[in-house]
Amino acid sequence: MSKIRKAAKEEKKKEIVRVACRLFAQRGYYNTTIPDIAEEMGMSVGNLYNYFKSKEELAKYIMQYSSRLLGEEIRKINEENIPTKEKIYKIVRKFFEIGQQQPELIEYFLRVFLSNREVFEEGCEGFLCVQEVVTELMLFLEEGARKGDLRQQDFFPAFVTLMGPLGGMVFLQGEKVLPKTPLEYSDELAENIWRALKAD
Amino acid sequence: MKTLLWIQGLTCNGNTQSVLNGENPSFYELLTKVRLLFHPAVSYREKLHNVVERIKKGKEKLDILVVEGAITGDERFGRAGKYSITELLDILSRKAEYIIAAGNCASFGNIPALYSGNPDVRGLQFRFEKKDGYLPPDFKTSSGYPVINITGCPVHPAWFTQTVMAIVEGKDIMLDRFNRPKELFMYLPHDGCIRNEYFEWKVESEEFGHKEGCLFYNLGCRGPLTHAPCNKVLWNRVSSKTRAGMSCLGCTEFDFPLRENYFETKKNIGIPEEVPLGVTKRAYITITGVAKTLKNERLTKKLEETD
Amino acid sequence: MAKVQKVVLNRVEGEIDLKLVWEGNRIKDAYIIAPNFRGFEFILENKPVMDALVITPRICGICGHAHLIATTRAIEDIYHRAGVELDVPENALLIRDITLASEIVQNHIRWFYMFVMPDFLKLEKNRKLKKFEPIKGQQWQKAVDFSSKMVKVVAIFGGQWPHTSYSIPGGVVCEPTTFELLEAKAVIDSVIRFAEENVFGMDMEKYLAINDPEEYIEKARNSDLKTFINLCFKHGFDRIGRAYHRFLTVCEMEYLFSKGITKRKRKDFDVGKVKEVDSYSFLTESGIKHGGERYSWAKAVRYEGLPYETSPLSRRINNGDRLFQTLLEKYRDSYLVRTWARIDEIMKMLFAMKKWIEKIDTKEPFYKKPSVEPSKLTGSGTGMCEAARGSLIHQIEVKKGRITKYNIITPSTWNLGPRCEKYPSPAEKAIKGLDSTLKAEMVLRSFDVCSVCTTH
Ligand code: SF4
Numbered sequence: 022m023s024k025i026r027k028a029a030k031e032e033k034k035k036e037i038v039r040v041a042c043r044l045f046a047q048r049g050y051y052n053t054t055i056p057d058i059a060e061e062m063g064m065s066v067g068n069l070y071n072y073f074k075s076k077e078e079l080a081k082y083i084m085q086y087s088s089r090l091l092g093e094e095i096r097k098i099n100e101e102n103i104p105t106k107e108k109i110y111k112i113v114r115k116f117f118e119i120g121q122q123q124p125e126l127i128e129y130f131l132r133v134f135l136s137n138r139e140v141f142e143e144g145c146e147g148f149l150c151v152q153e154v155v156t157e158l159m160l161f162l163e164e165g166a167r168k169g170d171l172r173q174q175d176f177f178p179a180f181v182t183l184m185g186p187l188g189g190m191v192f193l194q195g196e197k198v199l200p201k202t203p204l205e206y207s208d209e210l211a212e213n214i215w216r217a218l219k220a221d
Numbered sequence: 222m223k224t225l226l227w228i229q230g231l232t233c234n235g236n237t238q239s240v241l242n243g244e245n246p247s248f249y250e251l252l253t254k255v256r257l258l259f260h261p262a263v264s265y266r267e268k269l270h271n272v273v274e275r276i277k278k279g280k281e282k283l284d285i286l287v288v289e290g291a292i293t294g295d296e297r298f299g300r301a302g303k304y305s306i307t308e309l310l311d312i313l314s315r316k317a318e319y320i321i322a323a324g325n326c327a328s329f330g331n332i333p334a335l336y337s338g339n340p341d342v343r344g345l346q347f348r349f350e351k352k353d354g355y356l357p358p359d360f361k362t363s364s365g366y367p368v369i370n371i372t373g374c375p376v377h378p379a380w381f382t383q384t385v386m387a388i389v390e391g392k393d394i395m396l397d398r399f400n401r402p403k404e405l406f407m408y409l410p411h412d413g414c415i416r417n418e419y420f421e422w423k424v425e426s427e428e429f430g431h432k433e434g435c436l437f438y439n440l441g442c443r444g445p446l447t448h449a450p451c452n453k454v455l456w457n458r459v460s461s462k463t464r465a466g467m468s469c470l471g472c473t474e475f476d477f478p479l480r481e482n483y484f485e486t487k488k489n490i491g492i493p494e495e496v497p498l499g500v501t502k503r504a505y506i507t508i509t510g511v512a513k514t515l516k517n518e519r520l521t522k523k524l525e526e527t528d
Numbered sequence: 529m530a531k532v533q534k535v536v537l538n539r540v541e542g543e544i545d546l547k548l549v550w551e552g553n554r555i556k557d558a559y560i561i562a563p564n565f566r567g568f569e570f571i572l573e574n575k576p577v578m579d580a581l582v583i584t585p586r587i588c589g590i591c592g593h594a595h596l597i598a599t600t601r602a603i604e605d606i607y608h609r610a611g612v613e614l615d616v617p618e619n620a621l622l623i624r625d626i627t628l629a630s631e632i633v634q635n636h637i638r639w640f641y642m643f644v645m646p647d648f649l650k651l652e653k654n655r656k657l658k659k660f661e662p663i664k665g666q667q668w669q670k671a672v673d674f675s676s677k678m679v680k681v682v683a684i685f686g687g688q689w690p691h692t693s694y695s696i697p698g699g700v701v702c703e704p705t706t707f708e709l710l711e712a713k714a715v716i717d718s719v720i721r722f723a724e725e726n727v728f729g730m731d732m733e734k735y736l737a738i739n740d741p742e743e744y745i746e747k748a749r750n751s752d753l754k755t756f757i758n759l760c761f762k763h764g765f766d767r768i769g770r771a772y773h774r775f776l777t778v779c780e781m782e783y784l785f786s787k788g789i790t791k792r793k794r795k796d797f798d799v800g801k802v803k804e805v806d807s808y809s810f811l812t813e814s815g816i817k818h819g820g821e822r823y824s825w826a827k828a829v830r831y832e833g834l835p836y837e838t839s840p841l842s843r844r845i846n847n848g849d850r851l852f853q854t855l856l857e858k859y860r861d862s863y864l865v866r867t868w869a870r871i872d873e874i875m876k877m878l879f880a881m882k883k884w885i886e887k888i889d890t891k892e893p894f895y896k897k898p899s900v901e902p903s904k905l906t907g908s909g910t911g912m913c914e915a916a917r918g919s920l921i922h923q924i925e926v927k928k929g930r931i932t933k934y935n936i937i938t939p940s941t942w943n944l945g946p947r948c949e950k951y952p953s954p955a956e957k958a959i960k961g962l963d964s965t966l967k968a969e970m971v972l973r974s975f976d977v978c979s980v981c982t983t984h
Contacts, residue, residue, distance in 0.1 A: 430895025
């Protein structure tokens, strides 16, 4: 395959992801079919199968795609030479920025990934589909503690302290109870997370 | 025949004891290929003083000088017969064709160099990581080699006897950055450890006393971070620490006595601070995440209960 | 005027000098000087308490395992005194004894052939003794081979010898299979054969039944012990090298010996009665001091104010062993008896090792993790064991898991330490009155000199 064709195929994949993501989030995983997605994309069902062999594969791919996207962004922050506290601010902001630009990804995470675990049983067990994000967060936490900025503790409480509030905020937004956008709460939330994690 | 003289600085004698355990060649087999001028635990008619005086006057050639133990110039803390340890080295280091540091003390100063009451303790050419030993950084014997460090606390007998054989047979000895024979110290204790599959699949020992499990994640094993062929050239030719179930202590490295908590892995928020040599932490975390999720069933059972 | 002579000893573990004060052709006084000092007790300060398991074995390359056992027991004692019972599995206790015994047998073999027998080559020119010549001699080589073989047992359970740290509070790190036990057993059997054929000239069973030295000499085939005994009688070593005829043993070992002290009668041992005296030591309560009458890095150790010999001979006496009671009556605590006791222990330890190994049950645990993390420990503990050369005592104080004080009293400190105001050490006493430097060296070697332990 030529480079151009490869790139074009990648672009198409991204588009499918965005559309499928929206439909899954709106109608639910089981109420969305491959023909629905093909129709929305304006492509034939047969052609769509060229990209994804099954609905399940597509569903998993969406998770991997978002994880890679967010993971890549956190990695950039990780590699910056800035204090741990500032990194927390940046990670939180980045998360909400992506949420604002591509709300379907977050919706998908909450309404499909977390609600239809059976779909993700094989190939997405544990952290497999969200490996990039988890890896970057591990690296962030490890470095923070190594420098003495973050309090030593087990990984999971620290992980949940970091990720839990972000999910909570997005959930409230989905429920339409937030007076402002999550991005506007970003710094305040980051401060809370920092205070909860920082070394005494 | 080449001659060999063995002297001691501040030592526990463990390297002598270890070398006596040697096989292929054993210490006494080795001594059919080199002529022993003196060894403090072996010689019975010869006196160190006489041998040294003969060498000093050029009446005896000195080919291989072996030093066991750390070096101090302070006579209150260490002497070798009538000499201070550094006096002895001053005489002998100029004459020797090769100098071998047998063990970590002679190589790096090791545990004796931790004693604050005597700050003048060092290895022959290194003091821990720095080239700040008793002999100058650019020191070379007449053979063109710096001090050859055969590290380990203690030294492994075969590493020692085979290095001497290499000298006797005039082989080139490639050295690593701590002047250790590369062909020995290019291996890690991790290479050949019988727990390697547990490492691969991240089946981590939670406690000692079991055949199963890898000791890296919780119990402080330094196998993947240490240069030494302990699981290739076995100890006492039957086993190794990690095979028996004990964490590798990293005793062939300069920082062996500088580290703490040997039986625990240093972790930050549950993630190991140091990862195996050659991989980035990112790669390590990614791969372990995958390995942890995808189980190897066999490794989750007691070995007796596996298929 | 008294003439003073300084002798540097080879063929001991480490560096030991002997200062002899001559009056005519007799030694009037002897000073044992341990000139090297590494500062282990200071190095241990402020380290995490578990790290002592790694550091203390490195005090000594030949009896490091005994230090490991003493440290393990001392930490276990801290737990015990803090009210945490550890319940160390029986399997672990057995393995610790087996490996400790392996180290001791290894030590005795090496010491006898490498350090003791070559002295007789100096004493007399005798073609028959050629086989004891260092390096070339057939018996010397066999001794190296079989002592090396013996410590394979330590390697099977602990990974290596010297310097393993496989015994930890709560048990041992290994979980051997039946086949590893069989391998260890095969090693023990092979060393037993060596001992029977070369050292004792007699089967194990027969030797263990010997109650009388004459009986041994009569029944034994030609053997190295027999050669040694004959040489001793020939050169009068049954009459020299006597110390205080007081014996101390701090630990028991199943089938082998019980603890206690023997002055005139046997009594219980109480560690509270052990005191160190530093009047002649460079190392004092108030720091390092040189000059004056100080001459050794070692301190003197006294029990109820008196010097005691601690050694395999002490173990035999405190155990009420018939053969050695007879020997003691006839030849007192002479060079011959002290040395024989060390050799004797080779066979007795091998016997016990075989028994212990049979008792190991691979289906039972080898380790039980303490319920409290060592980093939480505050308190103090004492760990004792009987090492190759005699009684070893470790005393640790910890605060929040870190060592605040570590005190080590080695067997060699008991035997070869300096004098106190009243008494020279047992070895110094044993040398007094001798008429040759060689004899002085030999008597000193009968205590199995280990300078690295003496001063650490
Ligand atoms: S126990 Fe140590 S040496 Fe063995 S596999 Fe694990 S990390 Fe490697």
